[in-house]
Amino acid sequence: MKYSFVAPILASALFSSVSAHTRVFSLWIDGTDQGEGAGKYIRQPPSNSPVKDLTSSAVACNVNNVAVPDKVSVNAGSTLTTEWFHDSRGDDIIDPSHKGPIVGYLAPLESNGEGDVWVKIGEMGYEGGEWAVDKLIANKGKFDFTVPSSVASGDYLFRAEILALHEADALASQGRGIQLYPSCSQVTVATGGDTTLPTGVAFPGTYTDTTPGIVFNIYGADPTTYVIPGPAVWDGSASYDTAQAGESSGSATSAAATSAAASTSAAASTSAAATSVVATSAAETSVAATSAAESSAVETSAAAPTSAPASSSAAPVSSSVAAPPSSSAAAPSSSSAAAPPSSSAAATTAAPTTSVATSAPAATTSAASGGLVDANVCMNDFNKCIAASQPNPDWTGCGATRDSCMSHATYNMNMVQRMKRDGKFGRLLL
Incomplete structure (x- = not known):
């Protein structure tokens, strides 16, 4: 069976949409469901x-990013x-191949998220042998943050974000790149403390191609x-030290560590649900923002869809607030201070080539024996093959193995039908 180059592109876009992408559906406050938030208190994007x-x-x-009528108290x-x-x-929540950290920020609502207004209130990276996304899936899509006990009363934008690293071994300009899922909700702190939110960081601006953690090979580097x-x-x-993790601007040192230690200790005395600080992934961007990446032959595929039934009683993921250490030059406690390995750094500068001296090991799937295999497996193996051949991706060799695998692939037609029903199929292929 001859398999055209267009088919892997279609399958990549299709399965990324079906089982990989995600957005925030609702918020829970101290265990109480606030209901579906899209167009009410969540500034929901048109796609995921x-x-x-x-x-x-x-x-x-x-x-x-348009104001919505309601706020959650x-x-x-x-x-x-x-x-x-x-x-x-x-x-499904998010494809398990989309491993990475989850973070949360607050900004004054009146700022509309523009300027140096975002202050990080929680994060989780790789802890206890798991990524934050792994824990999100295990807890049926729920991830917790703690509203800072000192923050003043007022209206805020709450920004939750998943940073998916399954293609972060190279930059977006090289056809791959980190995937961001930011989501903003409108909240009101009714009973607050006495500290006004300090000057923070800006989005866009905080993340660049050279920012630590933007390029990272999860297939080969030590997580x-x-x-x-x-x-x-x-x-x-x-005060708030806005330097990138691992760097210090000197604006917050031991005083910050003392305060953070106190708040962490206080949080530890409460229930696991109340102490968890988890971040979430976010909604999707417009097709215009991602169509180039999604139409390339290297767009990520998803592993088999993981459709986890929702459960209002599921215990949320628990994670301690990452407090700045006594010297703010160290990285937050939820991730190591060590910089990404040299193999990851190399990927930031190496331009992709069409041929290499040696080909990366061919991805292996059950299709080799002539049996059927899920298309997600084909595309995941393709991603691993490309990652293994960095800094000179073996597009030809890895692509040939993928095409052979896809010629025997099966598709989750229930999800395809839902995509057609929701009107997303045509939009993704524009």
């Missing part, structure tokens, strides 16, 4: 595609849980060395 252009304004709140110290799904409850992009978690004081 990722943001890949680090210079795009969509990095802040995704596309469609919280108190300082409340547990703010994000609930993620492909589209709605009962859908414990991963550094979460962005500044450290705010300790609740009047």
Whole structure:
């Protein structure tokens, strides 16, 4: 069976949409479901595609960053849980191949997320042998943050974000790149503390091609060395060190560590749900922002869809707030201070070539024996093959193996039909 080059592109876009992408469906406050938030208190984008252009304004709140009529009421110290799904409850959450950290930020609502206004309130990277996304899936799409106990009353934008690393072994300009899923919700801190949110960081601007954690090879590098992009978690004081993780601007040192240690200790005395600080993935960007990446032959595929039934009683993922250490030059506690390995750094500068001296090991699938294989497996093996051949990707060899695998692939037609029903099939292929 002859398999055209267009088919892998179609399959990549199709399965990325079906089982890989995600957005925030609802918020839970101290265990109480606030209901579906799209168009109400969540500034929901029109699709669940990722943001890949680090210079795009969509990095802040995704596309469609337009004010919505409602706000969710919280108190300082409340547990703010994000609930993620492909589209709605009962859908798959996010493909397990999309491993990476989850982070959360606050900004004054009146800022609309523009300027140096974003302050990080929680993060989770690789802990206990798992990525934050692994824990999100295990907890049926729920991920917790804690509203800082010192933050003043007022209206805020709450930004939750998943940073998927399955193609982060190279830059977006090289046909791959980190996938961002930011999502912004409108919240009101009704009973707050006495600390005004300090000056923070800007989106876009905080993430660049050279920012630690933007390029990282999850297939070959030690995950414990991963550094979460962005500044450290705010300790609740009047000052805030906005330097990237692993760097220090000198604006917050031992005082920050003392305050953070106190808040972490206090959080530890509460229930596991109240102490968890988890970040969430975000909604998709417009097709215009991602169509180039999604139409390339190297767009990621998803592993078999993981449709996890929603459960309102599922215990949320628990993670301690990453407090800045006594010297803010160290990385937050939720990730190692070590910089990404040299193999990852090399990927930031190496331009892709069409031929290499030696080909990467061919990806192997059950299709080799002539049997059927899920198309997600074919595309995941293709991603691994490309990653293994860095810094000179073996597009020809890896592509040939993928094409052979795809010629025996099966498709989840239920998900395809749902895509057609929702009107996303045509949009993705534009």
